[in-house]
Amino acid sequence: MRDVAIIGVGMVQFGRRDEDTLLDMLAKASLRALDDAGMGDRGVDAVYVGNMAAGMFQHQSSIASSLVDRLSLLPAAADTVENGPASGGSAIKNGLLAVASGYYDYVLVAGGEKMREVTGWRATDVVATMSHPQVEYPYGITLPGMAGMFTRLYMEKYGVTREMLVTVAIKNQAMGGLNPYAHVEMAIDKEGIYTSPHAVVNNPIGADPLHLYDMCPVSDGAAAVLLCPLELAKKFPQPPIHIAGFGQATDTHALQEREDPTDLKAVTLASQQAYEMAKLKPSDINVAELHDAFTILEIANSEHVGFFKKGEGGKAALAGKTRLGGPMPINVSGGLKARGHPVGATGVAQAVDLVWQLRHALPKERQVKDAQNGLAINFGGFGNNVTALILRRVQQ
Amino acid sequence: MPVDMELEAVLRPTQYPMVPYPPKVVTLANGKKMVIRQAEREDVPEILKSVHPCLFIERDYYDVVSARLYGELLAWYYYRAKSPYCLIGQVDGYLVGAVNGRLENEKVGMSYHTLAIDRGLRIGSHLFAAKMEYHLEYLGQEEVLVVAESPIGFRRWMIEYPLKPSKIPHELGGGDSWVLTREIYEKAKPRLVVGDRPVPADLWEVATRHILFADEDTIRERIAGLKGR
Numbered sequence: 001m002r003d004v005a006i007i008g009v010g011m012v013q014f015g016r017r018d019e020d021t022l023l024d025m026l027a028k029a030s031l032r033a034l035d036d037a038g039m040g041d042r043g044v045d046a047v048y049v050g051n052m053a054a055g056m057f058q059h060q061s062s063i064a065s066s067l068v069d070r071l072s073l074l075p076a077a078a079d080t081v082e083n084g085p086a087s088g089g090s091a092i093k094n095g096l097l098a099v100a101s102g103y104y105d106y107v108l109v110a111g112g113e114k115m116r117e118v119t120g121w122r123a124t125d126v127v128a129t130m131s132h133p134q135v136e137y138p139y140g141i142t143l144p145g146m147a148g149m150f151t152r153l154y155m156e157k158y159g160v161t162r163e164m165l166v167t168v169a170i171k172n173q174a175m176g177g178l179n180p181y182a183h184v185e186m187a188i189d190k191e192g193i194y195t196s197p198h199a200v201v202n203n204p205i206g207a208d209p210l211h212l213y214d215m216c217p218v219s220d221g222a223a224a225v226l227l228c229p230l231e232l233a234k235k236f237p238q239p240p241i242h243i244a245g246f247g248q249a250t251d252t253h254a255l256q257e258r259e260d261p262t263d264l265k266a267v268t269l270a271s272q273q274a275y276e277m278a279k280l281k282p283s284d285i286n287v288a289e290l291h292d293a294f295t296i297l298e299i300a301n302s303e304h305v306g307f308f309k310k311g312e313g314g315k316a317a318l319a320g321k322t323r324l325g326g327p328m329p330i331n332v333s334g335g336l337k338a339r340g341h342p343v344g345a346t347g348v349a350q351a352v353d354l355v356w357q358l359r360h361a362l363p364k365e366r367q368v369k370d371a372q373n374g375l376a377i378n379f380g381g382f383g384n385n386v387t388a389l390i391l392r393r394v395q396q
Numbered sequence: 397m398p399v400d401m402e403l404e405a406v407l408r409p410t411q412y413p414m415v416p417y418p419p420k421v422v423t424l425a426n427g428k429k430m431v432i433r434q435a436e437r438e439d440v441p442e443i444l445k446s447v448h449p450c451l452f453i454e455r456d457y458y459d460v461v462s463a464r465l466y467g468e469l470l471a472w473y474y475y476r477a478k479s480p481y482c483l484i485g486q487v488d489g490y491l492v493g494a495v496n497g498r499l500e501n502e503k504v505g506m507s508y509h510t511l512a513i514d515r516g517l518r519i520g521s522h523l524f525a526a527k528m529e530y531h532l533e534y535l536g537q538e539e540v541l542v543v544a545e546s547p548i549g550f551r552r553w554m555i556e557y558p559l560k561p562s563k564i565p566h567e568l569g570g571g572d573s574w575v576l577t578r579e580i581y582e583k584a585k586p587r588l589v590v591g592d593r594p595v596p597a598d599l600w601e602v603a604t605r606h607i608l609f610a611d612e613d614t615i616r617e618r619i620a621g622l623k624g625r
Contacts, residue, residue, distance in 0.1 A: 018455065119547060186516050189427025198590040201525070202425040202518055213425070 001100045003230035005240035006391070008037025009352040014183040014221030014340035022051075022058055022114040025222035027070050030110050033224035034071075038237045044226070045104035046077040050091030050111035051344035052084055056126045057117055067110065077104075084130040085293065086380030087111060088223070088347025089248075089387030095227045096243055105228055111348030112222030123218045127343065130381050132254040144215060146255060146382045147294040148207030153262050154296055155209065157311075162209065164314035166194045168295040169213045171323055172331050176338020178366050181349075183219045183340030214295040219340030223349040230394070241355045244373070245280065245390030247273025253384050267304035267377060270388035274375070275306075278390040282306035285390070286371040287357045288328070289350035291379035292335040298322075301377050302330060305388070329368050332357065347378035351389060358393040409478035412499050417483055417530045420591030421599055424517045428487045431595055431603040432526045435482040435494070440473040442607050443484065446491045446513055449612040453619050457546040458511075464545075464568065465509040468496055480508075483530065485523050487514070489608040495523040497531070497540070505531035505540040506567050507576075510549065513610070514618050521552055525589040532581050541566055541573035557584045 010032025012025050020028070026049065034044075049064040060066075064078035083090035088111030095109040115123045124142050131137045131146070154160050170190060176182035193203040193213050203211045233240035249269035255261050275281060282305060290305070292298035299313040307328050308316050316322055322330040333339050333353040336346060354374035356362050376389040419433035435443060447469070450462035471477040479499035485492045492514040500506045507527060512520035531537045542559055543566040544550040553559055559574035566573040595603070610618070 120551075184516075186426060188425050192423050192425040192427045196423040198423045199425075200587055201521055201590050202423075204587065 002102055004096050004099045004227055004243045005230040005233035005394070006225045006243065006351065006355050007228055007233050007236045007238055007240055008033040008035070008039065008226035009224070009355045010034075010036055011181050011223040011349055011352050012221060013181045014219045014342060014345070014349070016116040017114070017220040018116075020114070020220070022054055022060065022063065022112055023066055023070055025114065025220065026063070026067050026110050026112040026224070029112065029222040029224040030067065030071055030108055033108065033110075033226045036238060037226045039106075039226065042106070044073055044076050044106040044108045046079075046095070046098055047073060047108045047110070048091040048094045049078070049080045050083075050087035050089070050109070050348055051080055052082055052087045052113060053126050053129075053343065054114070056129070057114055073108070083385055084380040085127075085291070085341070085343040086347055086378040086385055086387050087344040088349065089376070089378030089380075089389060090347070092225065092347060092351060092389060093246055093248060093387060096246055099227050099229055105232060107227045108224060109227060109348060110222060110224040111345040113342035113344040114220045115218045115342055116220050120218055135254050135256065142207070143293070143382065144207040144210065147296060148210045150261065150300075150382070151209055151294070151296040154300060157262050158314070159311060160296065160299060160314040162194070164299060164318050165210070165214050165295040166190060167317050168292065168298050169193070169337060171317070172292065172298075172335045172337040173213070175324065175332055175366070176334025178363075179334050179339060182334045182338050183217050183221070184334070184338040188213060210294055210296070216293045216336040216341040219342045221340055221342035221345045221349065223345050223352045225348060225351050225355070239359050239396065240394050241358050242392045242394050243389065244392035245274035245276070245278030245388070247271060247277070247388040249273070249386055251384045253381065255382055262300070264300055264304045264383045264386075266383050266386040267301055267379070267388075270386045271305040271375070271377065274388040274390045278373070278392065280373060280390060285328070285373050285375045287332060287354065287368040287374045288330045289333060289335065289353055289374070289376040290330055291346070291377050292331055292337050293341055293379070295337065297379065298330060298335065298337075301379070302328070305375060305377060324366070324368065332366060332368060347376070347387060350376035350378060351391065354391045358391055404475070408475040412479045412502060414479060414481065414499065415534055417481070417526070417534060418593055419595045419600070420526070420593045421595045422522050422591045424487070424519070426517060429599055430485045430487050430492060430519065430522065431599050432483055432485050432523065432591065433595075433603060435484045437472060439484075439607060440469045442609070443482070443491065443494060444469060446609045446615065447494070447511065449615045450511065450513070450619060453616060455619065456548055458619055461509050461511055461545055465494065465496065465511055468508050481530070483523060483526050484607070485519055486603045486607065489602045489606060491607050491609055493519040493523045495527045497527055499535065499537070500541065503538045505535065505537045507540050507542040508568065513615055520548075521588065522590070524553060526591070528576055528581055529589050532576075532578055538578055540576040542576060543568050543571055543573060556588065
């Protein structure tokens, strides 16, 4: 197996992009990644596109085939990868395996979703199609509904409080305000969303005990990375970032079948695989992008990947340990909470943000000082299909 | 423009007596304080400066809402509306939203428009709630007729309160009205109507010194979110 590097990255600003089709966004992000890598006229061997639901949102399929043609990358191989909200992470895995195996040298991985073409409740319904088709979806469960129940259990078992959730929301929106690619650029305030009696209007309950600002927005967006063997990466202008570790694991489709619904086994297993491949431990990670579609998930993921013991993640957030400048900065990009969550794009966007961190290319107010290793968790379903990615800065 | 007061007496609709809306202050999600107060007729030319850029924003039906609001405010300014009023929201003196309506008769209110100029802070929700509060708690009305021109308005008013459908044609376009009754209002009030009175002197002084307006580009960016593209 060859070592694989990311040599180019690109992203479009997430948000509501009425002016772009899904293909427009994917093409823009891809061209930025190709330009960033300095590919010039060089073609790529294969393109993998992470996308969850263009068939439902746009009544469109074969997205990767369309993108290859749009980018004039013919006759590159092209595959669309669907794995719910972890489609981006799975697309990167496909690219990684293709290059590592020696079958392809240059692989473009893009992820994108255009969700704002439909109303919010229809988007919520589309996302809910990932739930179990017999024992969950027919009863009206939505992902916010699942997250609400998960939060209640987590609160009861581990003492997570609303103040901890609010702290995560405020931190991530503050960072989103500094990220030019973020959907939500508005800082929020503890008084405005929590302590003031007026917060009942500003931050209403969405899925008890989760409130509006505990949830990520519904976004349009796309991101892309370009992969090649590490041995070839040195020929390109950007400092190569090594894909040091990868893991993926699954769990029961229906939440009710889990022995302990608060135990995100797939997150634990996927991250353990990634640590093992990278020969790292949780304490070696300097910056993390953890799938915070709901504030509780940042806290729970931070425990399941081993940054904190069970029941300590919320306390760590409250103590400022997960802020930029803290010992374990999490979601410095703003995370899904503020950068947004165009489901098929998220896993790739997490990788893009980590690459920028590991290149030490970000402005001081967003840069994790001297970051060497980054971890991303891309969470599919409600934790039933999870990818973990570890990126490492290559010493020049 | 010459004004014939004899003719004006015919053209101007009769007005019901209206107690003023008592101003209040609301803490927004970003921690800023929004003063909600009643605009004076003399404020109309200034308010129109903030409404004007919205006339050209198609997103979320801002153009039709703004065009109608613009006309309604002009009608008030030229005494061509029966018992109209306008409430405005200001943050640091800047106009961030406006709502208006009028009295159809002593018991029934006619809700007109809600225009949030700074978005993402539920300013529209706070202002619409203030409008309903004015009709039911201060003007002593029994119900308010409402329609929505945008899906966002439908979600905010018809679903969140929730309003009661009716077959009464609404003044805006003639579609069926949705009705806010006193009973619905009282049930919704704890979760939708907030604000502190009196407005602290420093906030009141800033709000009433001048109505400040963001420039057109800023207004377009705040509404359409087109930063960077």
